[in-house]
Amino acid sequence: MVKTVDEINQKIREGNTVVFTAQEFKKKIRDGEILTPEDVDVVTCGTCGVMSGTMAILSVTVAEPGAFRRADSISLNGVPAFPGPCPNEGLGLVDLVVYGTSHASSSYGGGNLFRDLADEKEIEVVAESGGKTFEATIYGDELPYAKMITSRSAFKNYSAFVNAFPDPVSTIFSVTPLSGGLSQATVSGCGEINPLQNDPEIRFLKSGAKVLLNGSDGIILGEGTRSSPDKPNLSVSADMKDMMPEFMGGFRTSAGPECITSIGAAIPVLDERSIHHLSVLDGNIPLPVVDVFDRKTLGFSDYGRIWQDTDHRIAANPMNCLFCGECPALMQCPTNAIMPGGGVISSRCVNCGTCLSSCPGEVYSMNTGSVFIDGKEIPVVLRQSDRNRGEKICSELKQRIEDSLFFIGGV
Ligand code: SF4
Ligand code: SF4
Secondary structure, X not given: OOOOHHXXXXXXXXXXXXXXXXXXXXXXXXXXXXXXXXXXXXXXXXXXXXXOXXXXXXXXXXXXXXXXXXXXXXXXXXXEEEEOOXXXXXXXXXXXXXXXXXXXXXXXXXXXXXXXXXXXOEEEEEEEEOOEEEXXXXXXXXXXXXXXXXXXXXXXXXXXXXXXXXXXXXXXXXXXXXXXXXXXXXXXXXXXXXXXXXXXXXXXXXOOOEEEEOOEEEEEEEEOOOOOOOOOOEEEEEEOOOOOHHHOEXXXXXXXXXXXXXXXXXXXXXXXXXXXXXXXXXXXXXEEEEEOOOOOEEEEEEOHHHHOOOOOOOEEOHHHOOOOOOOHHHHHOOOOOEEOOOOEEOOOOOOOOHHHHHOOXXXXXXXXXXXXXXXXXXXXXXXXXXXXXXHHHHHHHHHHHHOOOOOOOOO
């Protein structure tokens, strides 16, 4: 049986599409079900994690028209942005670009700012022009223009990082300095639910195809920077006004703030080839283990060791809290998800695992898995991708398709 995208979109319009999330589809494969294109129309895939190549283009009203000629510099909550490219001469309005990796401090950066904009929190803007300072308070929902663009995101298969040298190293791939001697690994990538992993020939995830970016309807602009046939990634864009804060945020690494981004994509099931590609499982996806210094690949593990028979969510037992005074877990949590008082975690938690090693009271627990190279098992101390949120994006997209709110391709 062979279906067309138009036929599937017609079923979506009529409200009788069969949609599985990637996690539902994979479970059926693991259970030994033989699926055909007659059984399913669409599989929703997703990924959530630290994605450095995320930026926003905003248009911000700073002062009355005529107050200044053009902005020389501008910041939002202290995060520096680039005024322009349009000079907006004399309008009191500043078009700007802000990077998800720019930062105001070691704990607040563009990723935090993007989430605060989506949360409609108060944002302090400071612009300099001709030696004068102009200040304004803005809210994300009041911006006349706010678009997010990723220069590269949703890598099909990312890497695990280790430190082969003896001394610890601070890197964007670790929250606390990464111990040497191949004693710790950090890992990125959502494995079998990643959109590109399920469309390896890139039949559908092409320029113009619809996606969800942080929960907002967006489109694929094309391949991202450093995309290659072996390791493809996507450049995508969406309006920020409809973004859902839970899918985005800041993430503090030992080398500065980074940006959490989520992407969801719908893969239509047209034929047996689609079924074959969608049947990929974590254990079959190679995970290159890379030295964090020179990025040389030291060996290959697999995503099954990260996401199968492990925990996807952190658990907390406040009864174990030792009340250390200045809570080390709270201080080191890269998303500021730990509340004062010990063991209380907010929705900002991305299940990274940092609190496991920073808490002496064993308040937190989660099996984060390991990588295995050259007969050596190296424990994962940090996950920079959140499979739990990736699965939530899949569920969110499934619901929208079932509600006839999301169509396949560029429709
Ligand atoms: S580090 Fe752990 S034991 Fe110490 S105060 Fe924080 S939660 Fe409690
Ligand atoms: S797993 Fe722990 S350290 Fe990581 S975000 Fe959640 S609470 Fe913070």
